[in-house]
Each structure stands twice: as C-alpha cells, then as structure tokens.
Amino acid sequence: MIPAPIAALALRGLCLVGAPLGGVRPRRMYHWLAHAAYDRPPGAEAFRWHRDRWGFRFQLHPYYFIDRSILAFGGYDLPLLRFLHGRLRPGQVCLDVGANLGQVSVHMGALVRPGGRVLSFEPLPHVRERLVRHVAENGLAQVVEVHPLALADRTGTATFHFAERAVDNQGMGSLVMDEHPSLALRCEVRTMRLDDFVAERRIERIDWIKIDIQGAEPLFLEGARATLERDAPDLLVEVDADDLRAAGSTSRELLAQLDRLGYRAFELRRGRAGPAIDPRSVAPDFAADNVYCTRRGAGA
Secondary structure, rough: OOOOHHHHHHHHHHHHHHHHHOOOOOOHHHHHHHHHHHOOOOOHOOEEEEEOOOOOOEEEEEOHHHHHHHHHHHHOOOHHHHHHHOOOOOOOOEEEEEOOOOOHHHHHHHHHOOEEOOOOOOOOOHHHHHHHHHHOOOOOOOOEEEEOOOOOOEEEEEEEOOOOOOOOOOOOOEOOOOOOOOEEEEEEEEEEOOOHHHHHOOOOOEEEEEEEEOHHHHHHHHHHHHHHHOHHHHEEEEOOOHHHHHHOOHHHHHHEEEEEEEEEEEEEOEEEEEEEEEEOOOOOOOOOEEEEEEEEEEEE
C-alpha cells in the first residue's frame, strides 16, 4: 500500500493537472489515491476553498466523493452543468430539488441573474450548511433561496435516511431508501408538496426543475401535478433503478408517470439531449444520471 502522505501528494498533483482538462484516465485512480491518503473523515479545519472550472468557489476535501469529483474533474456531473449553461437564461425561475452541497444551485443562480431566482431544497442540516456557505461565497445570496424541506407527495414530516460522516458519498440521503446499508442514520424532516409550496409562496411561474432525490422522484411528481400542468417547466431527473426499487417503483414506471404528465424524455449525452426514451419499451432497470424531460416538444 502506498504511504498516505505520498498518496495525498499524488492526488493533489493529479487534480491540478487534470481538472482543467476534465480529468485524466483511468478515473478510478483518483478514488484509489483518495482512499489510500485518507482513512477517516476530515475535521472542519481540513476543508479548503477551491474553484471549479467555471470559477465558482466551493469548500472541499478529497475524502468525499462529490468534493473529489469537483477537485479532479473541474465539476461534479459535467454533462449536466454543460447542459444548464447552454439552456438557462437570465430572468428564469429554477428549482434545485435535492441540492446537496449546492454546485447546481450556484451554477443556476449565476445563469439566471439578473432578474431570475433559484429555489434550493435540502432537508439534511449539516449538508444544508455547506449549501448556504457556497451560495454566500459566490455572491448569490440574493438570487438563491435555500429551504429546509424535502419535496414529496404530502405536507408534514417524514423520516429521512442518511449516511454517517465516514461514508464518502454524502449525496445518498433519501426518504425511501430505508434499508440501504450506507444510510444508517435517521432524522425527522419537514416535507411539502410542491403545489402547496407554490401556493403558499405565491410563486407565479417555474421554468426549470432539477430533481435528484434518491428514489423519491415519484413522490415529488405526485405532489407537483398542478404546478407542472400550469407552468410546464423543463425537468432534469435522475433515474436510478435501485433507488426507485426502494420506493416500490421502477425506471419504466417513473418514465410512464412523466409521460402521463405530458413530458417527453431524452437521455443526456455529453451535455446534449439524445434520442427520445419510449417509456413503453424501456427496460424496467434503465438507469441514467440525467434525463431531460420537456413538454415543449423539442429535445435537442
């Protein structure tokens, strides 16, 4: 096994060289070096401010998977970020549902100003603290509103399942994945139907919604019916067969639910919308990090 200080130094050098290029291959090398370099979760003092490839600042540590991806590749989920940069416009209203540490919220906020706004939803307190910090650090506190809610199919409270700090992927928190071995911790969170939230806040329109909530996507859609019908916002949805199974659903059923709401679905490929996905013929275990859904009839 490579000594930890050498592994940390090699990882730092690899990130410096590779991030401007979108990383170097094999990508698993980054994760192998990180596991060799860090055998325990970092304290708060170990996090450092870094810029992604667009110049936005995030406080990161390579122990964590999403942090490491930003350090190594210049951003986490680069195809999604490229797609947003090609589609979002000033003045639009966007939702980031399942915002995590706030990378998408920050990018959305910068793209819709002046005149736009981002409503960012993250129910888990210690993750939400990072989100708020990143929004403020990038000068977007007047654009991005952070809400301590899990958007779902009912307004009230629910048990939220999340990982211990030692788990390197802190983005797996879920309302539905109650038997996942990495999600050993529980807390009560506030839940709200998007339709209730929109009515309560008197939100006049929504243009875009990104949804990444670890299997609870069907619950979100059920609680957003009226808003989706009124505004027909474009959607970016993660489709994960394993996560959906925990909710008693399948990828095919989720895509059929979107179809009943009037949406056509397209898998993102290299930051662009690919061929349309037919919910009637797609495999029940179909998986995609990002599916673009629109009621406007044009995928590309």
